[in-house]
Amino acid sequence: MSTVPHDIDTPEIMVDRDVLQRNISRMAEAVAAKGIALRPHAKTHKIPEIAALQLAAGAVGLTVATIGEAEVFAEHGVEDLFIAYPLWVGPRQAERLRRLAERARIAVGTDSAEAARAMGAALGDAAGTLDVLVEVDSGHHRSGVAPARAVAVARAAADAGLRVAGVFTFPGHSYAPGMPTEAAHQEQQALAAAAALLADAGFEATRVSGGSTPSALLTEPGATTEVRPGVYVFGDAQQLELGRCARGDIALTIAATVTSRHEGDGTTPRRIVLDAGTKVVGGGRPAWATGFGRLMDFPDARITALSEHHATVVFPDGADLPALGERVRVIPNHVCVAVNLVDEVAVVSGGEVVDRWRVAARGRNS
Amino acid sequence: MSTVPHDIDTPEIMVDRDVLQRNISRMAEAVAAKGIALRPHAKTHKIPEIAALQLAAGAVGLTVATIGEAEVFAEHGVEDLFIAYPLWVGPRQAERLRRLAERARIAVGTDSAEAARAMGAALGDAAGTLDVLVEVDSGHHRSGVAPARAVAVARAAADAGLRVAGVFTFPGHSYAPGMPTEAAHQEQQALAAAAALLADAGFEATRVSGGSTPSALLTEPGATTEVRPGVYVFGDAQQLELGRCARGDIALTIAATVTSRHEGDGTTPRRIVLDAGTKVVGGGRPAWATGFGRLMDFPDARITALSEHHATVVFPDGADLPALGERVRVIPNHVCVAVNLVDEVAVVSGGEVVDRWRVAARGRNS
Structure with missing residues (x-):
């Protein structure tokens, strides 16, 4: 679901x-x-x-x-x-x-x-x-x-x-x-x-x-x-992995679709690819982080690589891979960088989009 | 100059x-x-x-x-x-x-x-x-x-x-x-x-x-x-360090100002801070890269850290640090990510801004 x-x-x-x-x-x-x-x-x-x-x-x-x-x-x-x-x-x-x-x-x-x-x-x-x-x-x-x-x-x-x-x-x-x-x-x-x-x-x-x-x-x-x-307003994967927030405190995620899915064959990893890359998730990974972000509903999955429009997500043996076309939620490593990539965000409550807010100060670097 | x-x-x-x-x-x-x-x-x-x-x-x-x-x-x-x-x-x-x-x-x-x-x-x-x-x-x-x-x-x-x-x-x-x-x-x-x-x-x-x-x-x-x-249209620090382009082939840089300057004291690094961080340079650093980007006119300098609005640039002993307020050019590690952060770019020729181009497809992630 x-x-x-x-x-x-x-x-x-x-x-x-x-x-x-x-x-x-x-x-x-x-x-x-x-x-x-x-x-x-x-x-x-x-x-x-x-x-x-x-x-x-x-x-x-x-x-x-x-x-x-x-x-x-x-x-x-x-x-x-x-x-x-x-x-x-x-x-x-x-x-x-x-x-x-x-x-x-x-x-x-x-x-x-x-x-x-x-x-x-x-x-x-x-x-x-x-x-x-x-x-x-x-x-x-x-x-x-x-x-x-x-x-x-x-x-x-x-x-x-x-x-x-x-x-x-x-x-x-x-x-x-x-x-x-x-x-x-x-x-x-x-x-x-x-x-x-x-x-x-x-x-x-x-x-x-x-x-x-x-x-x-x-x-x-x-x-x-x-x-x-x-960061406290949203939380992010860094704060989660530092123990400064819980999974239930994460207020911002990136909706993504499984676009490619590979069971792995011993030489290639068991993975899915999502349509969310550095251009919406942001690309940083501190050395101590377990990956380039986390998945909200798959705690054991790890984002092992992030290209501009692909997140490569590796799953442990035994865990079911999400299906092609399934939609999942990505928790970015550093939320400030993710927000700065988009012109507006969808505001969700009770499983519905209830509003859209403009990221009015996006890109105001000087 | x-x-x-x-x-x-x-x-x-x-x-x-x-x-x-x-x-x-x-x-x-x-x-x-x-x-x-x-x-x-x-x-x-x-x-x-x-x-x-x-x-x-x-x-x-x-x-x-x-x-x-x-x-x-x-x-x-x-x-x-x-x-x-x-x-x-x-x-x-x-x-x-x-x-x-x-x-x-x-x-x-x-x-x-x-x-x-x-x-x-x-x-x-x-x-x-x-x-x-x-x-x-x-x-x-x-x-x-x-x-x-x-x-x-x-x-x-x-x-x-x-x-x-x-x-x-x-x-x-x-x-x-x-x-x-x-x-x-x-x-x-x-x-x-x-x-x-x-x-x-x-x-x-x-x-x-x-x-x-x-x-x-x-x-x-x-x-x-x-x-x-x-990437060939602009080149970037990754291509430079991979040997796939020369410094003179770099067509895109980020103008930045020295906002903080520290000669170092043995326990803290000899560094400048620029007003260009991940929100305009982009944040990725492959493991093999020497830093988070390069400086066009200071080949020996290394960007050792990048926050959202700060690039920390360390200089070797003996090299003069640029002055406070001096303006320098940063070469991003991955140019595709940098362009996607801004709504327009300044087009320069002969030392003058001759045009501005809109990054018309910026943020078109879906």
Whole structure:
């Protein structure tokens, strides 16, 4: 029996509205119980309807990754946005930030004196209308400075006319087996250290922002004032394999059809091929993952390869292969990447398509 | 000195028109010299303007992966299209194929008696308006049947009212170091064997279709009547590292800005961060690749990690790190996936943006 509604043509992304709402409520309640603010990362969904559900559940505002995403959500009435990225701001970016700041409270990231000076110069008189958070490296070693260097960056930002509001970090190293607890600890230490140094230097650093989906629920009340999880709204195969969500918490799947089926002959694998490849599932596979995604209703199956329009799914001996033409649900490894591949998603409830939501901020990379 | 035109906001995909034209001409001439037809795979670019250049250079038609891609190129006047995929055709797909066949010569793939019967039944009277090619597995072990089983599939297709026109294969295992020559050999053997069996069984199998970008130029005149390379129009980091193209043949890059810069301190890597991540570069990394893409003007740099909006680029000791705010060009690992992430590309010639082309078939996954 297919769990894919009859009016879905595969491959198509489906969002289970009831599971989505439960995920949104659960995170909102858990974070509220800690006395921490929730500022979900909207790059995961890029969908104004989901942002509205998050705000209705108590989120203080949204996090986004780009000026373009901020523009989309501001157009849809979101009034408090944090572009959690160390922006390099030239004249065109400055003009867009100026216009954004006229209709929403805008915060941006920075992680160097050079970038802060460039941003201040480009913004000119408008520099003071933005909040700036200094990005701190808490162990992911991507962007961000060591906590000890946060004050130097903050001073440059203040000298450039920007309003220093606090610090932030992204514990990306929490996305690995056994790492969430350790990463959450490092995250809180780095944020607390940087915030204390800023306070000592006379900055009123009221925003101390952390939190990925794996680490958000591990954040303890203390220095951290807000968390920015994103993936929790949908869940994905990475979170499932990391043990950060259960199969029943997965709110987004990709409807796919069995287009090719091979019982295997000893030299070739026992497999099916689905019509969902990297162009709708997204292609990443961390080294620790068991494959390129999972199947919702076949826990023992493994996606061993993903081409652009083919998922090769291998089944263990003894397990029946789904029939040709059967429709199945694929759980992507990284849901943020999957959503960004489509213009709209089908919203499903009670086995029916009840709505379609536009991925309004899809492709807004700059 | 930046090679990114001043009116590009990063990240953005740029196509070098002159390199593109040279790649198109070179493949067309090389394949023509073998007496083989060229049917380029348009899933790589999804852009009608590039399809027109390929047809002007002598391509007999286009290959596409989905009915949706076929619809886009048919709307743009392409009259001969091969959907090189083992389609599962229900009533809605059949209706779309019927309409397509009214304005273009359409061929589709199949690799099972069940799928052929389903397609024939769904198409009804229109079944005879389509050509069907039986997909053969030449060693990639994805979709396709062993050559010995091609006749059984062809018979089922003919019994279902479909017009069996030949066989095809995709030597996906050619995308690995040392494999192009071996894979091209296996490809030709599998195609020749299947074509001979079909001929023995009384089928007039006039189309024998193979060829990936790594193997197309290795195809020898013989059984194979056409090749379907795609990536050759742009090149990418995979082809570069496989030795199938030179750096000067790369026609598509992603303009990116240095947003974070770290000299490294022994415990953290010496790196820059670019504002181009998986959402514009695409995320795949084969095990044999040196990273998640390359930089056009920094051959020694390696992209060691790719998040959604960050490329972490590590430089060897002694090499100068680009400055904050500097703009660089990223070569994606797999160009087909990158193009599918954006709605349009900037067309560059002589250091200027001379046009913008819409990625008209982007996201047409079904």
